[in-house]
Amino acid sequence: MVSAGLDTVPGNLVMGLASLSTPEGQRIQQKAYEAIQSTYPSGDAWHRCLDEERIPYITAFVKEVLRYWTVIPICLPRVSVKDIEWQGAVIPKGTTFYMNAYAADYDRSYFGDDVYTFRPERYLKVEDGGDGAFKEEAGTPHYGYGAGSRMCAGSHLANRELFVAFVRLIVAFEMVGPENAADKPVMDCLDANAIPTSLTMEPKSFKMGFKVRDQEKLEKWIAESEENTKHP
Template sequence: MPPGPPRLPFIGSLLHMPKSHPWKTYTRWAKEHGKDITHIDVLGSHILVINTAKAAFELFERRGLLYADKPPLYFLNKVIGFDWVMGFQGYSPRWREFRKYFHQSFNQTAAQSFRPLLLGATHELLRRLLDEPDDFLDHLRQTAGRVILLIAYGIDAKSKDDPHIQTAERGLQAVAFGAHIRGQLFDFFPLLLRLPSWFPGATYKAEAKPWKKYAEAMIEDPYRASKAAFTNGTAPPNVTASLLSQLDSKPSPITEDMVKLVPANMYLAGTDTSVSALGTFLLAMTLYPQAQRRAQAEIDAVIGEGGRLPDFSDEASLPYVGAVVKEVLRWRPVGPLALPHCLTQDDTYDGYFLKGGSWVIGNTWAIFHDESIYPDPDTFSPERYFDNPALPYPNEAFGYGRRWCAGKWMAIDNLWITVVSVLATMNVEKARDEFGREIVPKDEYTTGFVV
């Protein structure tokens, strides 16, 4: 098997498992034990961490079918109730049907139909930033939630206090709770699920109970509102309405269960990811003002200073802004570790034995901070894409193999139009304390699936 951290009988490497920010520990282990793949044994379960673009391409792409399944995420799926999330489901006929309808709604061509809505939401965001710049993260979150609800359900949530946005917030917190290492212990050692909640080691199960209602509410609450508007004939164009119109289609009508779950997955996956990426953009512009100035100079040269606002037709004429977007995705990836895959049968790679049934995790952080591909990787440098035109697009930010994020195209459009619009209208600068001294923000992130 590939090398990895020290192991003890029965518990394996459990005592070495990081409690937070595991991608940094895994990247360090890759340097210490073996770069391409790190093997971790936890209570007899095997984890294979893929640390290089070369290994990721060979395993997830070329041998995609072997690596397309998912491990049984007992805690998230059974205890908290997120078995409806596409990213947590195994590779099955049901998942493939799920993926078909999701792709139908969010493929590259379909995503372009959302551009007018994204443009309008971005202009509203600019007004909010202008009026209350100190609340920038709240504005990003409210705008992201509003966009997702409009596209998925036709619901216009004009306030961050809207109950649908609050439901999404709590649902995302429930996912973060389930993704904690304490929750993952139930996945590695399912016997814990059979123990009473008061039993030592199983108490986390009791703590999960209050979160379960949000997993259900994320499906049902916005769906009921959207279906009522569709039935009354008052619904604006949206994904739920489009799917509802297919309920009675022939020869293979979509089920109502699928109508509920496709927009619910967008609702879950689209909010925090947008906020994370745009927060990183603002952090980068604060810490690297020279990149901000170069992007603004490019925008002024193409669009004109103080003229019209940029739109999607300007994208091809603004290569440096495009490089800023790429570097935002690479520098501090939204998901430093990909959601785990599962190897369906024994395999080999570069002389190593890879055991069937292993968890397989793409270490996106390690891939994006590989010094042989990205020199000085901790520096935010859009210039690197001009100095080395052969650098790949950071597609790993959207997952791997057959499980890559089907909402990728809309996510890129949303990130690009927000970045270019903020740069065209505003300066992002360090705040100052009561003595007028600049405050350097900390480059620190939360832990979890989305950071």
């Protein structure tokens, strides 16, 4: 289950960082950082995010990463086990199906007219209380894991990995764009793939910067993490 995500999770992680390095990503990043600090005012998000998922904006950000950067554009094939009647036609048993996950993730009738905009807020809505608090929207968030009973078996693990990774990255660093415009990431899901014929996305190279928010805290967090994981 872990090894199955060695091609997909890194692609989402790398391109999620690419999104944060853009000019619009600065706004998203600041909003995410404020959400983390608001949820964990004592500054213990680094460790607490391993055990709980209490930051709706980060959850929404992860969902938008999975939607916008559809790392498996065409899902793995499935074969029908019985005849299927659809709109007056019969699709015979044994037919191979491929789901176009990219097309589904960029479906304007489902996600709205701004499908080519990276916007985590599409997964949030303001509570009726008027206090500005967020809660998650219901429904199918994206098709990055496929859909139905045969969707990715490791989706929950991947969600947790991405959530923890982005919480830690955002709380520890400020992500900025490259000094040279030629080094910017490609922000189109298909054009960003260095190997268009591959099953999974292989991000094209780009550059970005990481500014440490608090060197002392970061060194402390890393030391604590190394201590907590040095024994099997």
